[in-house]
Amino acid sequence: MGSELRIPYEDHDGVRELTDCLRYTLEGISLSFDRWNEEFVKGPGLYVAVVTGPSIERFADPMGGNEWPVDRCRSVCLDLQNFFETTSDVARSRDGAVVVSVDGVVQRRMVRFADPVPDECDDLAPQRTEYEDWMGSRHMSALDTSRRANVVATLTLSEETGRVSVFENGTMETAERRALGGEWNVERY
Secondary structure (H helix, E strand, O other), X not given: OHHHHOOOHHHOHHHHHHHHHHHHHHHHHHHHOOOOOOOOOOOOOEEEEEEOOOOOHHHEEEEEEEEOOOOOOOEOOOOXXXXXXXXXXXXHHOOOEEEEEOOOEEOOEEEEEOOOOHHHHHHOOOOOXXXXXXXXXXXXXXXXXXXXXXXXXXXXXXXXXXXXXXXXXXXXXXXXXXXXXXXXXXXXO
């Protein structure tokens, strides 16, 4: 009975738009940072999870004092320029995953997602993608977390390469920095 009443957020137009806003924000941050090729320079990095349901408390822990500045920006799509600027600052200064509800509201607490334990695996989507050689712990966590029932998508911005990845239901779509922004990316050509 429960699955009959479940809202298919993955296909919901508003949630697709939210995920696109998040993806384009991460791509914009990657493209606006021009020191990716310098030795010993770490770029902005970010991990975002779009979630449904009452709580992620069961599989997430607060990341100490790392918090999203909700007094500055509380919603993703309400003011995209403000969201971009706030996200740029967070990507350079804080650690942990940013949690966004399907309605676009950004949660104050940044978190560390726990790896699934064997007892939980029956409740998760099957893992369809293996870890890639380029993936660090942030990306592996995002892939695993995307398999959880109340996580619609996770997105990452690699602080080492500027790569932007979107994980949904254990699958991955990833783009290296040179592929971001299409014809407007001057580094692409």
